[in-house]
Amino acid sequence: MEEQRLPEQVLTQVNQQVIAMAATEEECERGYAQLGWMLLEVATMQYWRVAHQTFRDYLRTIAMSSRKTASQLQQYFLTVRDLSDTFTLAQLEAMGISKAIKLRQAKDYAIVLPSDVVQAALDSKITVKELQKVISTTLKMPEEDGDYLDLGFEFMVSPEERATLEAAVDAAMHTDPVTKTTISKSAQMKDIALKFAMEFLGSHSGDGN
Numbered sequence: 001m002e003e004q005r006l007p008e009q010v011l012t013q014v015n016q017q018v019i020a021m022a023a024t025e026e027e028c029e030r031g032y033a034q035l036g037w038m039l040l041e042v043a044t045m046q047y048w049r050v051a052h053q054t055f056r057d058y059l060r061t062i063a064m065s066s067r068k069t070a071s072q073l074q075q076y077f078l079t080v081r082d083l084s085d086t087f088t089l090a091q092l093e094a095m096g097i098s099k100a101i102k103l104r105q106a107k108d109y110a111i112v113l114p115s116d117v118v119q120a121a122l123d124s125k126i127t128v129k130e131l132q133k134v135i136s137t138t139l140k141m142p143e144e145d146g147d148y149l150d151l152g153f154e155f156m157v158s159p160e161e162r163a164t165l166e167a168a169v170d171a172a173m174h175t176d177p178v179t180k181t182t183i184s185k186s187a188q189m190k191d192i193a194l195k196f197a198m199e200f201l202g203s204h205s206g207d208g209n
Contacts, residue, residue: 007047014038018066029096035073036080036097037089043077056154079104086113087121095121098128106135108187114138151193172196 017038021031039059042048048058059070059077066073076097082104083092092100099121106113120126120134135141157165172192173179179191 007045007050010038010041010045010047011050014042015062015065018062022065022067029098030093032076032097033080033089033092033100036076036078037084037092039073039077040080040084043081075101082107086118091122094124096128099131102128102132102135106139106141108183108190109139109141168196 014035017031017035021028021035024031042058043055046055048055052058052061056070056074059073063070063073068076079097079100080089080092083100086103087095087100103113103117103121106117110117116138117131117135120131126134169192172195173188175195179188179195181188183191
């Protein structure tokens, strides 16, 4: 993203990339970091404003030409965004998107990735599963299988609603087990969302039966 380009030019290139990858019969590791990098440019320069109300609307539109959902496209964008301070595009492409996603998850526990984790990610002989083991051992984080969840809400609020929601978030953060402030903001919000969910289910599970 060294120089600014015409929005239409960038959007056309993204569409071409999505269509080309959708035509690939088998799942592949390559190309998704490139796509995420292109989406990062669209988001940073707000090129999506050419024809869409929100970036999310733009992702839904290009998802129609892809084998991936808008949430998956969002994940590629966020992965590249969060790893671009450590890896070049060429390095992300070489390691493959699965490794890159594992690294983004690791940044929830370590804002700066340890050199052992970085080197393992760049080693083509180390598999995704082996990288996860290195991450778990080095950062002392649990080995978990999972995928990206977009809860899909962002909304306007009144001052009173904002105060209510912020007070609820603060209460959840300080409820045992206390939410760690040493982890990333996204990891904190995941912990808070799970507390909300468990509290609601504990109070209302079975109410509709």
